[in-house]
Structure formats: C-alpha cells, structure tokens
Amino acid sequence: MLVTLPVWADDTGYIRDTIGYLDASDEEILEAEAADIDQKYHFHAHFAIAESNVEDLQSYAKDLYQSEAGDADGVLLVVTADKSRWHLYYGGQGESLLRLEITDLLWTSFAKESDWYMGAKSYLTTVKTRFEKPSLLVDEADLLDAQEETELLNKLNEISQRQKLDVVVLTVPSLYGQSPQDYADNFFDYNGYGQGDSQDGVLLLVNIGERDWHISTTGFAIYAITDAGLDYMSEQFLNHLSSGNYFLAFDTYADLVDEFVSQAKTDKPYDIDHLPKAPLSILWLPASALLGFVMAWLATALLKGQLATVQPRSDAKEYMKNGSFKLTDSKDLFLYRNVTKQARPKSTSGSSGFTSSGGSSSHSSFSGGSHGGGGGKF
Incomplete structure (x- = not known):
C-alpha cells in the first residue's frame, strides 16, 4: 500500500x-x-x-x-x-x-x-x-478616543454579561471588496462571538470608508430584533453617525439592544404592530406649558374685548325676563346614522430596506450560520 x-x-x-x-x-x-x-x-x-x-x-x-x-x-x-x-x-x-x-x-x-x-x-x-474571544469593541477605524472606548466597552461588557448575548461594535476603514452583510456576518462567525448553543449575539458594523452600516444578528437576537425593530433602531442612531458623533451613536445602539432583548424575554418582541415610542426632549415640558399659557391668555383677551359694551349683573335671573320661557313638551327623535369605513394602510419599506409584515428576515452566512439584520448608508 x-x-x-x-x-x-x-x-x-x-x-x-x-x-x-x-x-x-x-x-x-x-x-x-x-x-x-x-x-x-x-x-x-x-x-x-x-x-x-x-x-x-x-x-x-x-x-x-x-x-x-x-x-x-x-x-x-x-x-x-x-x-x-x-x-x-x-x-x-x-x-x-x-x-x-x-x-x-x-x-x-x-x-x-x-x-x-x-x-x-x-x-x-x-x-x-476558539480559545480567546476578541473584544466586544473593535475600533479599527479609530473613531473613538481612549476615554470613549473605555466607557463604551464597559457598557457592552455589562449588557452582554447580563443578557447572556454578545453586543458587539466594529468599525473598519474599508470592507476590502466584501459586502457589508458578508463582512459583518463573517467577522462575527470567525471571531468566535455569540453565547449559548445558538450563538446569541448582535454586531453593528460601521465602514467609515464607504459610509456603510450593517447590523448582523444571530440566535435569540434574530427573534428579539425584528425587521421593523431594526428600522426603528437605525432611526435613533443614524443622525449621530451622519453628524460624526460616533460615541453617542454606539451608546444609543447598545441601549436599544438592551431594551429590545429585555422586551423579547418578558413579552413578545417589538414589531410592526407595537414599537417603543421615541422619547420626547426635556425641552418639550416647559415649551408646552408656556405655549398653553399664551394660548389661554390670547383666547381670554379676545373674548373680553368682545364684551366691552356689556355690564356685569349680580344675579343670574337679571339676564332673563320673568315669564318669557315656558317648556310645554320635550322628546328625543333619532333621525339617521352615518358610518364611514377606511382601509387600513399597508406597511412600507423602512430605513433598512425591508418591506415587512412582521417578524425577522434571515439568511445563511458564508460559514453556514444563520443571521438576521440589515443596513444601509449614513
């Protein structure tokens, strides 16, 4: 032989x-x-x-x-x-x-x-x-200073440990010919991210060279972050990315992942029929109070101006002549009912490119793993 x-x-x-x-x-x-x-x-x-x-x-x-x-x-x-x-x-x-x-x-x-x-x-x-998992924050594009890296990494580690799901931020100067989806999926798979048998985790990729962003989800994160939920999340941090406030964008992303995972663990995940309401600015409280005061003052002043020739009376009966009002009969008569029907509008594409009727889309990565997510430009 x-x-x-x-x-x-x-x-x-x-x-x-x-x-x-x-x-x-x-x-x-x-x-x-x-x-x-x-x-x-x-x-x-x-x-x-x-x-x-x-x-x-x-x-x-x-x-x-x-x-x-x-x-x-x-x-x-x-x-x-x-x-x-x-x-x-x-x-x-x-x-x-x-x-x-x-x-x-x-x-x-x-x-x-x-x-x-x-x-x-x-x-x-x-x-x-397989023996040494890399950091949850990989800032190859050098978008954060040392203090921001420390603060963000501490948050990513705390959320990942508490939720039993890896929350990752990756920045790169270029994708070197790969698509944002392939790069994000491959980086997650080949660097050993993910917790538990289903490799639960979520990764935000930011390619500063071509201004791409992409979120890749695996395991429980596919269930927790639906297509509609991903659209909502991106709307909260994309303005920060576009304006160059990278730390605030990544910090917002981490908080939203934490919120969405908690929601999915305690109730049904955020989806097209129920999404969290965007928080109002703290300035709305004094502004709305001031606006209400101004509107009330204007309405009162207008009514008062129209009563310039009327003299006030001390007793309500002075406004009516004696014996001028006699009620002889009363009854209710139903005439007709008018019902208007309107079709419920269908959902439209969100910022991540989905036309969703609910739930999460998924695909197989190059390694054979199952991933969800989506992305776009900023």
Missing part, C-alpha cells in the same frame, strides 16, 4: 508548502502565529498545501499530522493545490476543544479569502479565537 507523502527534509513546523505558493516571509509569519497558539493553549494548528493528484487526502492528512504532532491535541487543514478538495484532521481531543458549532467553520475561514497567505492566516485566527 502506497501513501503519497512528501519528504520534508529540513522543512519542519506547522506550515507545509512544498509547491511554493507561500513566500518565505509569509510562511515565517504563519509559523510564528501557529507556534504562539501552541505555546499559549497547548494546541497544534497545522496547515498544508498538497499536490492535486493526492488520491486519499484523509490518509495523507492523518499520516502528516501524526508524523509532526503525534497524538497531541490539534487540527490540520490540508488543501489541494487546485483548491478542489480539502480535509480537516483532528488530533487527540482537538475537535471537542474547538467547540465548533458550525462544522465547516475552519474550512470556510480559509475559503473566503482568495489569497493563499490570507486564507491560511484567517484559518489560524479562527482556531485562536
């Missing part, structure tokens, strides 16, 4: 590329990242590019992993040179340690990138995030 295995000579480590698709500097970076995972988590993360003519890729992957890592906990992703086939081999307790709710998550983290180096790097990053 022949098993096609390359002779590695002095080429040892975590990354295997006998074809030469990775240059020396890229391979060195990937080796360092894989070694860091091994050192921190005692987990082997290997990657290999195999010749396209390897027939039994499963045996190839098993023999290659065991020759390098033995029975140690870990994973090896082998991809053929033409990218037509791939195989994941788990060593030791590798599969259970990774806690992969989406079976093909590691493969799709590689496949979503067109470049070999970026694909391998994304694969290693996904392995790492």
